[in-house]
Amino acid sequence: MGGRERGPPRGRGLPPRRLRPRERPALSERVLVVIPAWNEAANLHGVVGELRGARPDDDLLVVDDGSTDGTAELARRLDCRLVELPFHLGYGAAVQAGVKYGLRRGYPVAVTFDGDGQHDPADVEPLIEAVRQGADVALGSRFLSPGAYHGGLFRRAGRRLFSLLLRALTGLRLTDPTSGLKALGPRGQTLFALARFPDRFPDADALVLARRARLALAERPARMRQSHNRHSMHGGGRAVAYTFNMFLSLLVAAAGRESDLRG
Numbered sequence: 001m002g003g004r005e006r007g008p009p010r011g012r013g014l015p016p017r018r019l020r021p022r023e024r025p026a027l028s029e030r031v032l033v034v035i036p037a038w039n040e041a042a043n044l045h046g047v048v049g050e051l052r053g054a055r056p057d058d059d060l061l062v063v064d065d066g067s068t069d070g071t072a073e074l075a076r077r078l079d080c081r082l083v084e085l086p087f088h089l090g091y092g093a094a095v096q097a098g099v100k101y102g103l104r105r106g107y108p109v110a111v112t113f114d115g116d117g118q119h120d121p122a123d124v125e126p127l128i129e130a131v132r133q134g135a136d137v138a139l140g141s142r143f144l145s146p147g148a149y150h151g152g153l154f155r156r157a158g159r160r161l162f163s164l165l166l167r168a169l170t171g172l173r174l175t176d177p178t179s180g181l182k183a184l185g186p187r188g189q190t191l192f193a194l195a196r197f198p199d200r201f202p203d204a205d206a207l208v209l210a211r212r213a214r215l216a217l218a219e220r221p222a223r224m225r226q227s228h229n230r231h232s233m234h235g236g237g238r239a240v241a242y243t244f245n246m247f248l249s250l251l252v253a254a255a256g257r258e259s260d261l262r263g
Helices: 043-053 071-077 091-105 119-130 153-170 186-194 203-212 238-252
Strands: 004-006 031-037 059-064 082-085 110-111 137-141 181-186 216-221
Touching: 004 043, 004 203, 031 043, 031 091, 031 119, 043 059, 043 071, 059 071, 059 091, 071 082, 082 091, 091 110, 091 186, 091 216, 119 137, 119 181, 119 216, 137 203, 153 203, 181 186, 203 216
Parallel strands: 031 059, 031 110, 059 082, 137 216
Antiparallel strands: 004 082, 110 181, 137 181
């Protein structure tokens, strides 16, 4: 992706976190949480704080997608791992860069977790457990969680359309195929890191490719909260363009070649 990778900074920004009295798990047992972020400085502090409070042993990786509001600098101050893309490439490119980071370092599980505050850290563990039980890709579904925020009428209709289209094209019965909350095992990470899918609207395409690669998929309930960032990756009028473009992209992916499964 052409991004620059940075580990946690030393001696800069906020004071270093206190060392916990217990040892952290070995890398081979740890989880990498990939946080794609585009102009999320207003939300990132809260997202990182919630994740660290709920999952102190996870490694947090912020993938800054060409932000102009200081998102990358805030990630450094928060002592997160950081990948900086050279300019705004899109949500899919940010996710792929983060998954590649984890795959190269041997994390057994990578979780994609949006940087706008809509995901709940409490929903991460059931997804990880699904991967440990054999799923290659586990998705968090707001439609399996009573009382979860489902978005406006247009978004709900779009997700329903994607579910029906995905079922017709692949036989997959998923309730929330556009969910950004996912846990990926080694095979799932390999697919997301190497497959060819659009930079800006990859969600349903990735599931089509996962099906063609015979990966095991699972869904678990997840609570989605409303994002108030109109300039985020999913905000404002981008939702309309996202829906239209992903509909076309899904048709193309379903008719794709075997080479699309390789980088």
